[in-house]
Amino acid sequence: MTLSKNPSGSPAAAPKVSFVSLGCPKALVDSERIITRLRAEGYELSRQHQGSDLVIVNTCGFLDSAKAESLAAIGGALKENGKVIVTGCMGAEPESISSAYPDVLAITGPQQYESVVDAVHRALPPQHNPFLDLVPPEGIKLTPRHYAYLKISEGCNNRCTFCIIPKLRGDLVSRPAADVLREAEKLVAAGVKELLVISQDTSAYGLDLKYAASPWRGQEVRAKFIDLSRALGELGVWVRLHYVYPSPHVDEVIPLMAERKVLPYLDIPFQHAAPDVLKRMKRPAAQEKTLERIARWRELCPDLTLRSTFIVGFPGESEADFELLLQWLDEAALDRVGCFKYEPVRGAAANDSAPQVADEIKEERWHRFMQAQQKISTRRLKRKVGTRQQVIIDEVGPTVSKGRSMADAPEIDGAVYVASRRPLRVGEIATVKIERADEYDLHGSAVGF
Numbered sequence: 001m002t003l004s005k006n007p008s009g010s011p012a013a014a015p016k017v018s019f020v021s022l023g024c025p026k027a028l029v030d031s032e033r034i035i036t037r038l039r040a041e042g043y044e045l046s047r048q049h050q051g052s053d054l055v056i057v058n059t060c061g062f063l064d065s066a067k068a069e070s071l072a073a074i075g076g077a078l079k080e081n082g083k084v085i086v087t088g089c090m091g092a093e094p095e096s097i098s099s100a101y102p103d104v105l106a107i108t109g110p111q112q113y114e115s116v117v118d119a120v121h122r123a124l125p126p127q128h129n130p131f132l133d134l135v136p137p138e139g140i141k142l143t144p145r146h147y148a149y150l151k152i153s154e155g156c157n158n159r160c161t162f163c164i165i166p167k168l169r170g171d172l173v174s175r176p177a178a179d180v181l182r183e184a185e186k187l188v189a190a191g192v193k194e195l196l197v198i199s200q201d202t203s204a205y206g207l208d209l210k211y212a213a214s215p216w217r218g219q220e221v222r223a224k225f226i227d228l229s230r231a232l233g234e235l236g237v238w239v240r241l242h243y244v245y246p247s248p249h250v251d252e253v254i255p256l257m258a259e260r261k262v263l264p265y266l267d268i269p270f271q272h273a274a275p276d277v278l279k280r281m282k283r284p285a286a287q288e289k290t291l292e293r294i295a296r297w298r299e300l301c302p303d304l305t306l307r308s309t310f311i312v313g314f315p316g317e318s319e320a321d322f323e324l325l326l327q328w329l330d331e332a333a334l335d336r337v338g339c340f341k342y343e344p345v346r347g348a349a350a351n352d353s354a355p356q357v358a359d360e361i362k363e364e365r366w367h368r369f370m371q372a373q374q375k376i377s378t379r380r381l382k383r384k385v386g387t388r389q390q391v392i393i394d395e396v397g398p399t400v401s402k403g404r405s406m407a408d409a410p411e412i413d414g415a416v417y418v419a420s421r422r423p424l425r426v427g428e429i430a431t432v433k434i435e436r437a438d439e440y441d442l443h444g445s446a447v448g449f
């Protein structure tokens with residue numbers, strides 16, 4: 001336990017903070033930054049609200065269901081502890097929190113690390129002892145030690161009509177390439193084997209900086225998606241690209257994937273296929289060209305894994321629009337797909353763009369979509385039986401360990417269950433012969449280490 005000395009000279013228990021982190025990986029990175037700062041100042045982290053001196057709730061405000069979960073977490077923390085500071089996306093609408101819970105100590109918005117820390121200082125002053133309060137140079141990570149999220153920018157310049165992220169988080173603000181690369185280097189030095197690159201729109205990285213270059217390892221690296229990907233590829237670990245908006249220069253990164261500089265995995269939210277719906281979503285509309293592009297990507301990099309997300313029941317989506325989406329899905333043959341029923345998030349421009357689709361139709365379309373995609377995903381997985389895959393081990397079991405291939409991102413994709421004659425280690429990358437596939441996962445045996 002971290003101890004520091006009080007003014008009388010006797011050791012005093014470090015102030016204890018309990019932390020709730022809700023929402024997407026981007027929010028998780030915010031949480032990690034806040035925690036790193038607090039740990040550096042001598043605060044101790046606790047897993048329980050009871051017995052802590054204070055609770056911080058990092059909220060998600062993307063969908064109404066996420067807001068409800070955030071409010072419930074705040075209510076729970078107030079009940080169990082009483083001293084609560086709220087931050088994150090919901091903090092952008094403080095009245096929605098203070099009207100429900102007038103007793104919260106402070107409310108700060110997304111990425112306002114300084115304000116959260118100031119609020120903690122006011123409620124629970126730090127007892128800093130620089131000799132005892134050591135924090136590892138790579139910061140405190142909430143993810144397991146062998147993989148880490150790497151946030152390259154905040155905010156977004158797009159204006160998708162179903163999304164309130166730009167309102168909550170503002171326009172795109174990118175980190176200089178050298179900053180990102182130095183953080184990545186520290187993580188790798190600390191044992192991270194897989195970097196998960198995240199942002200709201202990864203392909204737009206650096207646009208706000210006019211792609212300005214910064215010095216790293218004796219070279220100038222431009223703040224550009226392709227240049228950053230290439231430089232990250234030099235670190236000798238898995239690099240996985242998330243949230244890549246389907247803009248034209250995505251094509252440039254595919255050769256890097258074919259060369260294995262970055263993982264042949266593209267998380268690219270297409271959202272829909274019907275031109276009318278895409279237009280009302282304010283997303284890139286030429287979906288036929290997208291099919292051509294996907295075919296070209298696969299020619300260049302045959303084992304490319306494509307993950308995407310879609311929205312069904314968007315205002316004005318007709319049965320014909322939806323059928324076009326199913327047909328497109330069949331041709332695109334994506335590997336991994338998430339599907340959401342449209343939720344009219346307060347403040348989203350799409351809400352009034354066309355009549356709402358009835359809930360039971362949304363539900364029915366969601367089931368049809370999932371059934372159609374299930375068959376495609378299962379078919380794509382089966383093609384891997386008999387192949388050899390590199391698998392990073394996440395959890396070790398007595399005879400079978402659980403890991404992920406290059407095609408599987410943590411938390412959102414499937415797993416590979418690996419039988420092995422010798423015990424595997426977490427974070428180790430093993431060569432696995434795939435023997436069987438079920439609906440979501442693969443099963444095989446380790447044949448090389």
Ligand code: SF4
Binds near residue numbers: 158159160165166201
């Ligand atoms: S790309 Fe669209 S959906 Fe994604 S954060 Fe930006 S506005 Fe929202």
